[in-house]
Each structure stands twice: as structure tokens, then as C-alpha cells.
Amino acid sequence: MLSPHLAKKIVSDVRRLIDEDIIIVDTNGIIMASTDTTRLGQFHEGAFLVCQEKKKRIITKQDENILRGVKAGINLPIFFRGDVIGVIGITGDPKKVSPYGELLKKMTELLIQENYYTEQLQLEARALETFVFEWLQARDWSPSFYERAQLFHIDLTMKRRVIIASFHENEPSLSVDMWKYVQNMWNEQRDIIVRWGNDRLLILQTDEDKERTTAKIKTVQRALIEKYAVTLYxxxxKMVDSKHVHHSYKQAERALHIAKQTKKIVFDEDLRLEMCLEDISLATKRELVKRTIEPFMHEQELLHTLRTFFANNLSLKQTAEALHIHINTLHYRLKKIEQYTNLHVRNLEHIITLYLAIRFLDETTKK
Structure with a gap:
């Protein structure tokens, strides 16, 4: 309950309030944490007696010659759920430090209680994460799986949609506070929200309505930007039977990859061309770039021209205007691209090949 790490944190937090030395002692009388590091690991007879008697003890100058390892000050028992789990000691003139005693004791007990509930919350969260992981992996459900679902109050008869929310790679990792905040914002007891690694949330949703889902996601995104300054992709x-959530998970992964590129909320069922492109390996994409536009990759002007040409739906007039060049200059650049690649912009198959090449170039460069 009272670990050395927590004891050290308590000493650090309490020290901000007073200048006197502070110690935290375990129930065996061993000093676990101290502002005076030379006392760590020493036996403190006064604290040991406090644990036995379950009441505070004033340590006088005379006691320094009688009790082992003590200094003048005050020792107070730390209680948790009615039991003494340690002692906090404040070194100094007893008359001077005694007024702080009860306040610091209460503060210490609150810190321990807060730490306990945080640990319990994390244990419960990990247990749920483990259950969801098994849910996504298992094709057949064992009796114990059904029992754990009941313990978590999860209805396995309902259809589910997997939603994966990912934080930007340059932003801080997902904290317990963020996870709880999203749970409260989402506010749907039938849905399951778990942390999925350091930068993702996984939601098993029951609402089939896309418009409501989109509105809810946007609300959460705005709230996280305002409260934590983090971006959520x-x-x-798709909605599937609970037995097939692994399919929905794969679709959510694919949709998330597109969402990171478009900065939009992406539903897998809305994907068309992207659905096909996502199944092409990175090696194949790089090979297509090599076989097509690699000969002029050193000419940024031509690459920019080609990107602008596609961005303007192959309109020569709009592309020239966007580039602020004469249309004859645009014709000249496109002709150079044809010479480099032997692909012609008026040939449907060739223009599709160029489009995929420039798209794969941008994608693989980012990776």
C-alpha cells in the first residue's frame, strides 16, 4: 500500500508546505523516504512505537538519547481504511512543528487514498483491455469469456462498430485522465472505451446511426483540443455482430490510416479507391514510383505541376491559373513529363498511372 515510490512522492509534495525535514516510515520502523537522504533505511524507534500504539508521539531532545534513530519533532500515524500503514515524522522544535502535524497527516492520507483509487482504476482498465484484446482475437468464445463479459456488464448480443481514435504522433501519450474524460464525454454505458497502447483509444460502439456518431466524435474532438490541446484522428x-468485431477492427485500422492523411472522420464503408490502395504493399508502391516518375524526381517544379494538375481535375486552364503561368508553359512542362516517363496525359491508363505514382510518392515519403 505504502511503496517507497509513493513515500518519496509524499515527502516531495509535503516539503513544499514547510521547511522542516520530513520522514515517512513503514510499520517496521524503517525510514522509507526522507528529505535527509542520509537517514534512509535507518530504524526509527519512535515511529515503530507510533505504529504499535496507533497515536501520535512527541519526540523530545531527551528522547534522542533514549530511542534509536530519532530526532526531536513529532510522529503521526498514517491511517488507511482503519489500519496504520506507516508514520509521517516532522523534525524540529515540537512546539513549532506540532501545529502542522494533523494537517500534514491528513494531506498524506488523502494522497495515499488518491493513489490507491488510481491504481484500482488502472487495474480495472487493464483487465478490460485484456478482455477486449481477447475478444478481437478469439473466433470461438469459451465459457470463461462469457463469464468475464457478464462481470464487465457487456452485452454480447448487440451489434458493434469498432472506432479507433489516434493521437498525433508528436503529442503527449494518452493519460488516465484523458481516457476518463473521453468516457464521460461519450456518455454511453453500452459502449466500451479502452486505452489501446500509448496513443490510441478503441471504442466498441452500439449506435448504428452514422450522423449521431459523427456528431458525438466531433464533440469529443473539440473538447480534447480545448482541454488538453491534442488532436484526435x-x-x-462497419457495424457487425459481436462475434465479428475483428472484421470491424481491421476496417477501422484502414479508415484511420486514411483519416490521418485527410484529417477527417473516416468510415470504412465510405472508402472506394482508398480501400483498394490500402491493400497495396509499401514495396509495390515504391516500385511503381521508381518505374514512372523517378527520372524527374529531382525537378520539384515538374512534381508540383503534376500535383496541381490532379488537384484541378486535369483542367489545363485552372492548373495554369493556380500555378500563375501561361498555358503554353503548362503544355511545355507536361510534355517534359511525357518525355521522362513515356506516359501521356491524354491517355486514360497513363494518367491513372501518373496519379497513383504521385500519390504513392507523397505517401511513401511521409513514411
């Missing part, structure tokens, strides 16, 4: 799978 969202990929959503």
Missing part, C-alpha cells in the same frame, strides 16, 4: 469500421 478517427477511423470507423
Amino acid at each position: 478517427i477511423g470507423c469500421g
Whole structure:
């Protein structure tokens, strides 16, 4: 309950309030944490007696010659759920430090209580994460799986949609506070929200309505930006029977990859071309770039021209205007691209090949 790490944290927090030395002692009388590091690991007879008697003890100058390892001050028992779990000691003139005693004791007990509930919350969260992980892996459900579902109050008869929410890679990792905040914002008891690694949340949703889902996601995104200054990318799978959530998970992964590129909420069922492109390996994408536009990759002007040409739906007039060049200059650049690649912008198959090449170039460069 009272670990050395927690004891050290308590000493650090309490020290901000007073200048006197502070110690935290375990129930065996061993000093666990101290502002005076030379006392660590020493036996403190006064604290040991406090644990036995369950009441505070004033340590006088005379006691320094009688009790082992003590200094003048005050020792107070730390209680948790009615039991003494340690002692906090404040070194100094007893008359001077006694007024702080009860306040610091209460503060210490609150810190321990807060730490306990945080640990319990994390244990419960990990247990749920483990259950969801098994849910996504298992094809057949064992009796123990059904029992754990009941313990978590999870209805396995309901259809579910997997939603994966990912934080930007340069932003801080997902904290317990963020996870709880999203749970409270989401506010749907039938849905399951778990932490999925250091930068993701996984939601098993029961609402089939896309518009409501989109509105809810946008509300959460705005709230996280305002409260934590973090950006959330969202990929959503299809609604499936609970037995097939692994399919929805794969779809959500694919949708999330597109969401990171488009900065939009992406539902897998809305994907068309992207659905096909996601199944192409990175090696194949790089090979297509090599076989097509690699000969002029050193000419940024031509690459920019080609990107702008596609961004303007192959309109020569709009592309020239966007580039602030004469249309004859645009024709000249496109002709150079044809010479480099032997692909012609008026040939449907060739223009599709160029489009995929420039798209794969941008994608693989980012990776």
C-alpha cells in the first residue's frame, strides 16, 4: 500500500508546505523516504512505537538519547481504511512543528487514498483491455469469456462498430485522465472505451446511426483540443455482430490510416479507391514510383505541376491559373513529363498511372 515510490512522492509534495525535514516510515520502523537522504533505511524507534500504539508521539531532545534513530519533532500515524500503514515524522522544535502535524497527516492520507483509487482504476482498465484484446482475437468464445463479459456488464448480443481514435504522433501519450474524460464525454454505458497502447483509444460502439456518431466524435474532438490541446484522428469500421468485431477492427485500422492523411472522420464503408490502395504493399508502391516518375524526381517544379494538375481535375486552364503561368508553359512542362516517363496525359491508363505514382510518392515519403 505504502511503496517507497509513493513515500518519496509524499515527502516531495509535503516539503513544499514547510521547511522542516520530513520522514515517512513503514510499520517496521524503517525510514522509507526522507528529505535527509542520509537517514534512509535507518530504524526509527519512535515511529515503530507510533505504529504499535496507533497515536501520535512527541519526540523530545531527551528522547534522542533514549530511542534509536530519532530526532526531536513529532510522529503521526498514517491511517488507511482503519489500519496504520506507516508514520509521517516532522523534525524540529515540537512546539513549532506540532501545529502542522494533523494537517500534514491528513494531506498524506488523502494522497495515499488518491493513489490507491488510481491504481484500482488502472487495474480495472487493464483487465478490460485484456478482455477486449481477447475478444478481437478469439473466433470461438469459451465459457470463461462469457463469464468475464457478464462481470464487465457487456452485452454480447448487440451489434458493434469498432472506432479507433489516434493521437498525433508528436503529442503527449494518452493519460488516465484523458481516457476518463473521453468516457464521460461519450456518455454511453453500452459502449466500451479502452486505452489501446500509448496513443490510441478503441471504442466498441452500439449506435448504428452514422450522423449521431459523427456528431458525438466531433464533440469529443473539440473538447480534447480545448482541454488538453491534442488532436484526435478517427477511423470507423462497419457495424457487425459481436462475434465479428475483428472484421470491424481491421476496417477501422484502414479508415484511420486514411483519416490521418485527410484529417477527417473516416468510415470504412465510405472508402472506394482508398480501400483498394490500402491493400497495396509499401514495396509495390515504391516500385511503381521508381518505374514512372523517378527520372524527374529531382525537378520539384515538374512534381508540383503534376500535383496541381490532379488537384484541378486535369483542367489545363485552372492548373495554369493556380500555378500563375501561361498555358503554353503548362503544355511545355507536361510534355517534359511525357518525355521522362513515356506516359501521356491524354491517355486514360497513363494518367491513372501518373496519379497513383504521385500519390504513392507523397505517401511513401511521409513514411
